[in-house]
Amino acid sequence: MTDGNAGTVKSVETMFAVVDVLRERDGARVTAIADELDLSKSAVHKHLSTLRNHRFAVKEGDEYRLGLGFFGYGSYVRTRYDVFRKAKPLIRELADETGEMVWLITEENGMGMYLFGDGGSLDVNVDSLVGTWRHLHLNSGGKAILSRLPEERVVEIVERHGLPRRTDATITDLDELLAELETVRERGYALNLAEDMAGIHAVGVPIVHRDRVQGALSIAGAANRLTEDRIHDEYADRLLTAVNDLELNLTYR
Incomplete structure (x- = not known):
């Protein structure tokens, strides 16, 4: 569903916000991400699960970190x-x-x-x-x-x-x-x-x-x-x- 004010997809915007927090904090727990973005823990967990399924995040203990999936895309873009x-x-x-x-x-x-x-x-x-x-x-x-x-x-x-x-x-x-x-x-x-x-x-x-x-x-x-x-x-x-x-x-x- 798109955000009519900005012409963007709200769920995708939220996903990128989660990614930004993971990068800025060099990894974070669900609660920390939820508090920073003012989201429910269940919503954050769903986004993190989606990222993990596509190799864009990994879970280490109680923390999530960015995954190597980003590296593959970044390398491809740079070599172009x-x-x-x-x-x-x-x-x-x-x-x-x-x-x-x-x-x-x-x-x-x-x-x-x-x-x-x-x-x-x-x-x-x-x-x-x-x-x-x-x-x-x-x-x-x-x-x-x-x-x-x-x-x-x-x-x-x-x-x-x-x-x-x-x-x-x-x-x-x-x-x-x-x-x-x-x-x-x-x-x-x-x-x-x-x-x-x-x-x-x-x-x-x-x-x-x-x-x-x-x-x-x-x-x-x-x-x-x-x-x-x-x-x-x-x-x-x-x-x-x-x-x-x-x-x-x-x-x-």
């Missing part, structure tokens, strides 16, 4: 992106060369998702970030993507998702964001100077194939290593060259 398949070896090369984190991000429905990453020589669990969503204005890859979208599309994304603040350096004004995107278009790369996370700098370059932005590559690291001068003098050119090679590979695959 040509840019993911072509970028993987290049990302690993850049990470080895720079010793810093290198990321591939793409946009869907106005949000950015990390498709792949490599931590270079850093002891960083990149898998914890892969598959997560980010507002596009917060990071260099996201701003690189926004710079290649029509202004009306950028405005639409901001109206839908807002410009939430993560640090004191985060851009939260639309006019300021549009002005920065013009600078990104002129120089070819975007900066993230502690706008998503304090103490982290990054540079990102959009990936464009057949006049459509496919995503962005970015290099990120500690601000004391990735200084603004070093980004401009060294990392930006290396990233621009890498993206140019990637775009050629996408064209002549």
